[in-house]
Amino acid sequence: MTPKPPTLALALLKRITGHNDALAGDLEEQLRNGRSRTWFWSQAIGIAMHRCLHENSCAACLVLLAFIIGTGSTVGWWGTRFAVPVLLGLALTSWRVWRLHRTSLVILYITSIALVAPHWMADVSTMSGGDRLFWTIARLLGGYGVVGVLLVPFLIMRLGQSGPLAEPPIELSLGR
Amino acid sequence: MRQHLTDFELMILLAILRVGDDAYGVPIAREIEHTAKRTVLLGAIYACLDRLEANGLVTSTYGDPTPERGGRAKRFFKITGKGLKAVKDTQRAFTSLWSGIPQLKGGAA
Numbered sequence: 061m062t063p064k065p066p067t068l069a070l071a072l073l074k075r076i077t078g079h080n081d082a083l084a085g086d087l088e089e090q091l092r093n094g095r096s097r098t099w100f101w102s103q104a105i106g107i108a109m110h111r112c113l114h115e116n117s118c119a120a121c122l123v124l125l126a127f128i129i130g131t132g133s134t135v136g137w138w139g140t141r142f143a144v145p146v147l148l149g150l151a152l153t154s155w156r157v158w159r160l161h162r163t164s165l166v167i168l169y170i171t172s173i174a175l176v177a178p179h180w181m182a183d184v185s186t187m188s189g190g191d192r193l194f195w196t197i198a199r200l201l202g203g204y205g206v207v208g209v210l211l212v213p214f215l216i217m218r219l220g221q222s223g224p225l226a227e228p229p230i231e232l233s234l235g236r
Numbered sequence: 237m238r239q240h241l242t243d244f245e246l247m248i249l250l251a252i253l254r255v256g257d258d259a260y261g262v263p264i265a266r267e268i269e270h271t272a273k274r275t276v277l278l279g280a281i282y283a284c285l286d287r288l289e290a291n292g293l294v295t296s297t298y299g300d301p302t303p304e305r306g307g308r309a310k311r312f313f314k315i316t317g318k319g320l321k322a323v324k325d326t327q328r329a330f331t332s333l334w335s336g337i338p339q340l341k342g343g344a345a
Contacts, residue, residue: 065306077282081308081309082260082261082282082298082308082309082310082311083261083278083279083282084306084308085301085302085305085306085308085309085310086260086261086262086265086278086305086310087278088304088305088306088308089262089304089305090262090278092304103277103278103279106277106279106280107277107278107279107280110277110279110280110283111279111283
């Protein structure tokens with residue numbers, strides 16, 4: 061059976077490489093020639109990191125900032141009461157970042173929430189009944205809501221390659 | 237603009253020359269891995285090739301989409317006259333640096 065490339069990794073590549081999909085084609089060709097899906101993922105993540113670090117140092121700083129915020133909040137340096145306003149602040153100021161480097165912004169939010177969320181949810185598990193349900197919903201809406209507000213349009217417009225933020229199609233010269 | 241190439245740029249240009257007409261991402265990466273014994277990220281190769289193309293050292297054209305690539309076209313690269321001159325200049329510079337170093341003479345390190 062022909063191996064299929066991971067859909068998420070392909071979506072990530074499409075976002076990073078835009079309409080120039082020769083790179084994705086090369087990766088898929090290698091996958092069909094015996095490389096593993098893990099190899100495919102490692103290439104996709106490596107490409108994302110390479111682009112972030114080499115093409116936009118500001119974006120690299122933002123990813124680092126996300127890591128610091130997330131890690132700091134998770135291990136309790138600042139506590140969750142600081143993590144939430146920081147994330148809200150990032151959400152409010154993200155329009156400029158969005159215009160600067162959208163992929164990095166998404167990585168920033170995903171990293172932040174992934175690292176902070178377990179800490180947020182930790183004390184919910186000790187609650188009972190209605191409190192537990194209320195605070196679970198409240199924190200999910202509060203935490204992922206901030207991300208979701210930005211991620212949903214991103215997913216629709218960027219991964220779908222349509223809508224007002226989509227980039228114009230590249231002109232290909234066909235034939236060698 | 238820089239007068240000489242970085243080691244990675246030089247490797248890629250030499251790999252294109254070695255591969256010949258079939259020089260697209262996969263054979264270029266394979267050539268570097270086999271010949272230079274260096275593991276390379278395909279994305280890094282493309283980023284470097286884009287830079288070389290922007291500087292006029294290589295040109296690229298798209299082939300026909302093929303099913304084994306998920307319907308995607310290959311991007312073939314060809315070295316330009318300017319690129320070939322850059323390779324020769326770099327080789328000359330390295331050769332000059334190499335010559336006259338007693339530690340590098342003979343087989344022992």
